Every structure is written in C-alpha cells, then in structure tokens.
Amino acid sequence: MKIALFWHRRDLRFHDNAGLAAALQSGLPVVPLFIYDSDILEALPSPRDARVTFIYDEVEKLAQQAGGIMLALYGKPAEVITRLIAEYEVAAVYTNEDYEPYATERDTAIAELLAQRGILFSQHKDQVIFAKNEVLTKSGTPHKNFSTYRNAWLERLRDEHLHPYPSAELFATHLAQLPAAPPGPTLAEMGFERYEQFVPVSELPAEEIVRNYHATRNFLGRVDSTTRRSVQLRFGTLSVRQLMAQARKLNPKLLAELIWRDFFMMLLWHFPFTATESYDPKLRRVPYRNNEEEFRRWCEGRTGYPLVDAGMRELNQTGYLHNRARIATAGFLVKHLLIDWRWGERYFADKLLDYDQAINVGNWQWMAGTGAVAAPWFRVYSPQSQQEQYDPELASAWQWIPEFGTCEYPKPMVDHKFARERAITTLRAARKQTE
Numbered sequence: 001m002k003i004a005l006f007w008h009r010r011d012l013r014f015h016d017n018a019g020l021a022a023a024l025q026s027g028l029p030v031v032p033l034f035i036y037d038s039d040i041l042e043a044l045p046s047p048r049d050a051r052v053t054f055i056y057d058e059v060e061k062l063a064q065q066a067g068g069i070m071l072a073l074y075g076k077p078a079e080v081i082t083r084l085i086a087e088y089e090v091a092a093v094y095t096n097e098d099y100e101p102y103a104t105e106r107d108t109a110i111a112e113l114l115a116q117r118g119i120l121f122s123q124h125k126d127q128v129i130f131a132k133n134e135v136l137t138k139s140g141t142p143h144k145n146f147s148t149y150r151n152a153w154l155e156r157l158r159d160e161h162l163h164p165y166p167s168a169e170l171f172a173t174h175l176a177q178l179p180a181a182p183p184g185p186t187l188a189e190m191g192f193e194r195y196e197q198f199v200p201v202s203e204l205p206a207e208e209i210v211r212n213y214h215a216t217r218n219f220l221g222r223v224d225s226t227t228r229r230s231v232q233l234r235f236g237t238l239s240v241r242q243l244m245a246q247a248r249k250l251n252p253k254l255l256a257e258l259i260w261r262d263f264f265m266m267l268l269w270h271f272p273f274t275a276t277e278s279y280d281p282k283l284r285r286v287p288y289r290n291n292e293e294e295f296r297r298w299c300e301g302r303t304g305y306p307l308v309d310a311g312m313r314e315l316n317q318t319g320y321l322h323n324r325a326r327i328a329t330a331g332f333l334v335k336h337l338l339i340d341w342r343w344g345e346r347y348f349a350d351k352l353l354d355y356d357q358a359i360n361v362g363n364w365q366w367m368a369g370t371g372a373v374a375a376p377w378f379r380v381y382s383p384q385s386q387q388e389q390y391d392p393e394l395a396s397a398w399q400w401i402p403e404f405g406t407c408e409y410p411k412p413m414v415d416h417k418f419a420r421e422r423a424i425t426t427l428r429a430a431r432k433q434t435e
C-alpha cells in the first residue's frame, strides 16, 4: 500500500497543523512520524534535559491518539528516512518548514534524497504567519526595522491567515490502516533521564490575561503578567494561528509581541550567519573581556544585583525567565561584564525550555547592539533602575535568592557607572577601528 509520511518536528500536535492537513488531503493514507534526531540529542550537554522529557511525553501522547500507527524512531534523519523508504511504499513525505540554519541544511539534503527516488517532499508553512520573503520592504529587501516590518505584516494579514487547518477533523478517516508500529525508544535508551520542569497547559491563555497584557507584561513576580506560552509555541503543542487570532481580537500589544517572533525567524532565515556572528561588521571585533570567573558568577546568579541574580537562579531552576529578567541578565553580561553575547546565547540555549535559535540569537544581538535590528550600542541599562521600575518590592529576589537580605548575599561585583563608561569606551573604540 502506498503511504504518505507526515514528519513532525516543531509541531507536536494533530490539530490545526498545515502540513498534516495537506498530507491528509493528498488522497494517500498517512503515517505520522517523529525522529529523535541523534545529531541534536548527542550535542546536548546534560542527560537531564527537561526539553527532551517534554518532547518525549508529547510524542507518546500523539502516538496514543494515532492508535499505535505513529512511528517514533531514533537516528540521523537521512538514515531513518532511507530505512523507512526500504520498509514501506512511501509515495510522499509531508512536513512543516523549519527556518533554522541546521534545519534548512538537513531539509535540503532530505529533499535531494527523496527526489532521487522520485518521492515527493512537500513542505508547508506552519510555525509563523509570514515567512522568508513574504513580507519585504518596497525595494524587495528584508526589513531591518521592526516597526516598518510590523506595519507591512499587518497590512498583509487577512482573516484566512489565521484560520485553523482541518487536520484533526481529517485525521479520523485518512490515517493509514496499518498494524501497530514498534514502540519508540525510551528516554534511557536515548541516554536521557526523566527530568521535568513546569510547562503551563497547551491551551490558549485565559482571556483575562490577554486583555490585561499591555498593562501587566512588564512586571516581574507574577505568573499571570504574560501568557507563558513560549514553550508551547516552540514545540508546536499550541498553534500560533490560534494564539495570534486571540491576540488580534483582544490585545494588539500581544499581537505585536508575536509578530517579533515572525520577524526574528525571517531574519535568521535571510542571515543564517548571525547564529554565530554579529550582524554589524563594526562590532565583530569587540575586545570582549570574557572573564571566566565573572561569567561563572553571572551563570550562578551571584553578581550582587538582585534583579540579575534572581533571574539567573530562576532560569537555572525552572528553565523559564520573564522577558524583563532576560533583558536585565543579558544586558548585564554584555555591557557590565563585557562578555561576548555568544557566551550568554549558548548558556540560555542550554537552559531555556523555550529555547528558539532565531528568537534567542535575535534578542541577544539586540541587547549587545550587534544585530540587524538592535538597541543602540551605547545603551547600558542600570540594573538598579530596572529593579525599581519592574519589581520595586523585590519580589523576585525574595523568591529566588535564599540568602537575600543576609550578609551572605554578595555586594555588586561591578559599579554601574564604572561599567557603563567602560562599555561605551570599548564599543566606541571597536566601532572606530573598523570605520
């Protein structure tokens, strides 16, 4: 029997799934597939990775919903797909697009492999509303200014862009009728331990949170000040169309934040080198101090600045961090300590449950002033004033720093005024050198 494989990657759901709907409408019986990519998993630094446990649990849930026919396999994607082609009569492989540099390279290789065997490889847009070249400037170049991008994005938006795809409805009747697939690998077989960190449900946030978002979003110390849906968007357990539709109806500020997500994915797709290199050539040769002991203090949350320390400890313990705390911790690393933004980007990549390369790199380069879109290089936020503005009662410090308020809590490791001057002088000199 000829079948179509639907390859899940960042879209761990059957409902409102663009690529899955296309597969189910193809006329071919569909077999869902998930590949535990050994290249990605082997590069993870710890066997206790909450993201792997989260993915594992979500794939298990999907496999149950699919009545046992879903394939969950471990290995290099090209090798796994080659094996499947030998085992099944695969007429087509459907999937959703992924815009990260590793993923685009992988998918180019898979497309070639399938084309050589006359098998259709059909990729669909699912994780963003507009991708790649869909929203460009009038002269046909990628936007490097968020406001003009957002305006063009909004101008292009039509109701149908946010309509759900009928994948769940088609699912019941268009799945392949095959014997149950062999069980997928266990966490232990893949070299991981079960390690759970809290992830809110994958449903839409409560309407009240969305309605109040513009007023509450900057305050730390409250779990309902933002939507807390970044992990679900990262792994696609929640459809971005659904969340965008809710935001469009209830709160334009939230819609704008979600547009940042499309924006950074578009930028990384156009400029893949920015995953590891500053976009701005003038800031590629900054003589960062890169002091390892200072980096360790930042990682452990022992800088002596409560906003920064509470943030780092919350990140280490929970895998989550409020946007304001991300701004404070990142800003402190790149400006106060003059440590290369890539060190911080990597640290967040290891720790964040919602780690998304395009968004993380985009925001780190923004903070460092090095990105295609960036805060002015000479802006150095004071951690003290940010504390007073966003968490005046020091709620996050009391929550995350057990020794806060005792003599064990360290004094600030660097004076703000001194660090600000040092950062501005160093960055100005680096810029002049390349002029």
Ligand SMILES: Cc1cc2nc3c(=O)[nH]c(=O)nc-3n(C[C@H](O)[C@H](O)[C@H](O)COP(=O)(O)OP(=O)(O)OC[C@H]3O[C@@H](n4cnc5c(N)ncnc54)[C@H](O)[C@@H]3O)c2cc1C
Pocket (backbone or CB within 6 Å): 217, 226, 227, 228, 229, 230, 231, 233, 234, 257, 258, 260, 261, 264, 321, 322, 323, 324, 326, 327, 330, 348, 352, 354, 355, 356, 357, 359, 360, 361, 363, 364, 367
């Ligand atoms: C240094 C730094 C690193 C970051 N790394 C990541 C990351 O790896 N993954 C990630 O999802 N977000 C990242 N962000 C963006 C943002 O902090 C998180 O998306 C947000 O805190 C997640 O919480 P939430 O879902 O409650 O957000 P909400 O405020 O409720 O926003 C809703 C959604 O909008 C999107 N969004 C919000 N802010 C941004 C932003 N600045 N850029 C792009 N999209 C945004 C996210 O998908 C988010 O889930 C980073 C921000 C900074 C400053």
